Amino acid sequence: MSTGAPLLDVRHLVQEFEVRAQGGVRSGVVQAVSDVSFTLAKGETLGLVGETGSGKSTLARAILQAPRPKAGEVLFEGTDLVNLRGRELLRARRQMQMVFQDPFGSLDPKWSVTRIVEEPLIAFRTAARAERRRQVAEVLDRVGLDPERYGDRRPRQLSGGQAQRVAIARALALDPALIIYDEAVSSLDVLIRAQVLNLLERLRSELSLTYLFIAHDLALVKQVSDRVAVMYLGKLVELGPAESLYREPLHPYTVALLASIPNPDPAAPRAPVAKTIQGEPPSPIDPPSGCRFRTRCPRAQEICATQEPPLRRLGEGHFAACHFPVSRDSPAPAAREPARLAGGTHDAARAD
């Protein structure tokens, strides 16, 4: 799966926005992304989950430098994008494409499908017209749209699934290394969504693409991801291999997210969600002190309000930011600097 240096290395990324109340008075700073670090290996799919306002989309945009992050580094193939300007940044961006949730909102309604997919090729002056047209036909074919039949259509003549295929074709046109999907299949109907998900998987293996797959649906994310990152209120709270994160979630927030998924099996036992999470997320303008999840957490103790839990390694490639992780025992919260655990070998004190 991974070989050598990561394709993308995000270090201590911070994104903040000032919000002004009426009359231009500065009323606060939205801490949209706070000190987020992760890497993405070539050919890997990292799933990014979290609820509205958790900062997932802001994180994706900060990676693309649109807008630039407030602090931190974004190393793409070893080059820090934060320091790139003008033409160099454009060249790097060519390698990174994004597909959004609403295909109709991201496709120009007046343009034909061919023109939409050709546009990035024109913008980057890749080839002469005939060659570009050949490339457009090839990429449309790749996403399962017959260029003869769909090339001249306008977005309104397409179904939601077809329009999303056009958006994917546009992202593929420049032969990128990384594609960020921001809730790209969330608004599609179940059967069409399955078709598009299978398409994404096929493209990834055919073109050895690297994906950052953002969604709020955990089951959906598991379907496509090698590793999964969970965000809450601007913070990365858990990161781990998909299998172990779902089998053994460590952060109480991940547990709550998993408990919230409606199980399509009426015979399966179903614990009420109210036991795993309370209330609604607080405002990112004034996030809670210490652990940002503590106000909704059923396991919160005093220390959670005073000390922010660092993201620490609790299993093979499995990290969580919690003083009292769920499946494994945590060290006594007395020490100022929480010890870095080499593995989750403590099984004593706290029984679950």
Place this chain on the structure above:
Amino acid sequence: MSESLLEISDLRVDFRQDRRLVRAVDGLTYSMRRGQTVAVIGESGSGKTVSARAIMGLLPPTATVTGSIRFDDVEMVGLPEKAMRKHRGCGVAMVFQDPTRSLNPTMRVGAQIREAIQTHEKASRGAAQDRALELLELVRLPAARERLEQYPHQLSGGMRQRVMIAIALAASPKLLIADEATTALDVTTQAQIMELLRDLQQRLGMGLIMISHDLGLAASFADEVVVMYAGRAVERAPTRMLFAHVRMPYTRALLDAIPRLQNVSHAPLAAVPGQPPNLALREPGCPFTPRCPSATDQCREHAPALEEHEPEHLWACWHPCEDGVRA
């Protein structure tokens, strides 16, 4: 008072569109008892929302409704608007997908709930305000008293949906229709709202129709499930029976296309090809034929009727799935 709350039989809804007739609901039949929860499941364009709006009498004038909707022993089809207005709210209330668009952004929450109360009963401002507070507490809105004075934009999506439910409950309806009421919400909020709805439904003895695209929600919360495709009910059964013995290949396809937590990463999903049919081209036969793995010539020529093949289990298919066999 009969046991049955709602009886829909052979309901058809046609829309006139560019001189063509689009049949959005095609011969829908189902009934529900008082206090029951029925999930109507289908994709976009399956007719689930249109059929619900027909129960509410909320269809535009371009729609022609035929068939019968008997609610509480009163025929709703062809009911004059004045009688219909009484029926809405007291009889049936509806909660929609997008609470932001359903609430008036310029009115305080309290005033909007009071309006709903005073539309249906004579109540002084004070009495209506007290009842509004009761309703907000009933839907477990935190800090209910302060919320009465707030505007919708000051609330989160989940809180707004709780306000919408409070408004829907203002006249103590016998039936609540939740039309994708949790679709736009976050997963944890969705689960909280669904639990609230089930709790209210049991406490108040209301009937509940959940309209959704999500079979997972139906499995967790409904007593009975109606699966719709291209305007028709294609399978109907008590929830446990349906999920244990899926008969209609379309229901099977829907279930198989849901990503499950148990699935291994990167395992391909079972995805049927194609798209739902164009409802303006009324072709004979079963509408699922072009996408169906078990379709034959018989399916192309004759549409199967929804019939009770096993006790309480109805399906419309010539070649139903067998137990344990995936389509």
